[in-house]
Amino acid sequence: MKLLGTLCLLALSALWVLCKPTQEKKDRIHHSKDLSDHHHDDSQGYQYDHEAFLGKEEAKTFDQLTPEESKERLGKIVNKIDKNKDNFITHEELQEWIKRSQNRYIYENVNKHWRDYDKNQDNRISWEEYKNTTYGYYAAAEEEFSDLEDKDTYRRMMKRDERRFKQADRDGDMIATREEFTAFLHPEESDYMKDLVVTETLEDMDKNGDGLVDVDEYISDMYSAENDEPEPDWVASERQQFLDVRDLNKDGKMDHSEVSYWILPSQYDPIDVESKHLIYESDKDKDEKLTKQEILDNWNMFVGSQATNYGEDLTRRHDEF
Template sequence: MHLFFLCLILGVSVAVPPQEKRVHHQRDLSDHAHDDVHGFQYDHEAFLGKEEAKTFDQLTPEESKARLGKIVDRIDMNKDGYVSHDELHHWIKHRQRRYIEENVDKHWKDYDQNKDGKIAWIEYKNTTYGSYLDDSSNDLDNKESYQRMLRRDQRRFEAADKDGDGIATREEFTAFLHPEEFDYMKNMVVQETMEDIDKNGDGKISLEEYIGDMYSPEAGEGEPEWVTTERKHFQDARDMNKDGFLDASEVALWILPGDVDHADNEARHLIHETDKDNDDKMTKKEILENWNMFVGSQATNYGEDLTKKHDEL
């Protein structure tokens, strides 16, 4: 969901802008449904982070439990033998933040061309778009598409650049790549979402535009049940003033619900399911007895993770 991935063309570091992408929802802890009846994938990704959750199938249950035990020792920061809500909440927040930091790290060296520890707009522009706008081999539609993306990137860069000096610090560049994580970027997130879904440009999102953004029916295909559910959700929950459209304020409530702390909710959920003696904290034994909820058979880059120092986690 976040910005552009670089490509190398004939050995020259120039990025080809892909299709415009957006909707910057406030990130949940997992893209999976939180439904423990049908599996614990949501809990795995919440506890371990999305990227780490991809390689756990390589581990046996014995390896899983052994490595989980070492993770638990790290979560227990005060070394009292228990994992409290605060400690688990901190851990889950950290795992999610680490995903963002690693994503920024991945792009930083490509964009910071003069290696001064900052990224100027011109550095980002040249690295991302290079000579594509001037390339005579590109057709008019491509050039116009690139121009739209360039204007959109520049607008977002300027919004992220708090002091307006045209140069992004690491924090400002993080806000540029991940605007949904920063309060001062919320208006930009809503504006981009509106522009992407509002196909007729009337400044509001109709039910047809809302559904069309997520579903394109095949010829002769009946509408899936989830689409019918989304229609009802639009009418009953998203369209607050019942005028048949979503305006900017309603879109903001949809994609950036400010009062939701997913990490806090997940910490409470894991403790509720694991804390057998109801003392509102977990022992290592309780966690290991319920290991499949935390790591199951799919989930972390533990081998790499456990070689890192505690202060890196």
């Protein structure tokens, strides 16, 4: 009995450690994120373009290179971007590269945890592998979580994980490829998962279980009063925002479509815009695609170096005077 108790305690500890991501609260509004912290003004320099094309961390590496080293590395990047090896970089290929550069942290996160879940090392992760790794002893128990005080919470978590796994699993075999597992862990980054993101958001905020979000539920998601203190001005402003902007049909609540309009409102795609911009500025023969030479001829827009940064610093100093 003592051994059994010890095993249960260890299983419970593992459960608390491994129970995962679908319950973590994130920023509700998934606007297309900025590609750079810099203002996009080519007359003042190309730092925005560098960070958009390379990602913020990789852009810092290029900033330390000589022009020769920077152009050499850029040439190797162009070879990677040209997926079909036709010696042209299309708008679609450039978009895909920028998306990967911007989402590098996501892919690194997936890679970091991949071995934890791929128990049989077949380079795929089944629902059973994920469930057993995440929920351990309780995943196989006949009465799931029955001895836990908050068992209903964990049951909901596992059901929600399973629903999300099914949605991410495009071929319906309940075995996730790396791409599908990425969509499972980071659904806000995959177009085909966005409706589920809306559903999960609504469920998180809907405290009374009526399938809708009223103004108090909307406010409680971002602010909780303590000791009957008066609400700050910004909370009153958010209440009015709910009435004027969020509640589109003016029935006092947000339904699924209104939540969707709120958290996924933007039709502006900065990756699409930046891809078109880089092509427009580098496409000498105006065939709406780029050769490797056209990119290298305009290398300082795509990547940085000590030389380009020095030039930008001089320009800024001149403007200051």
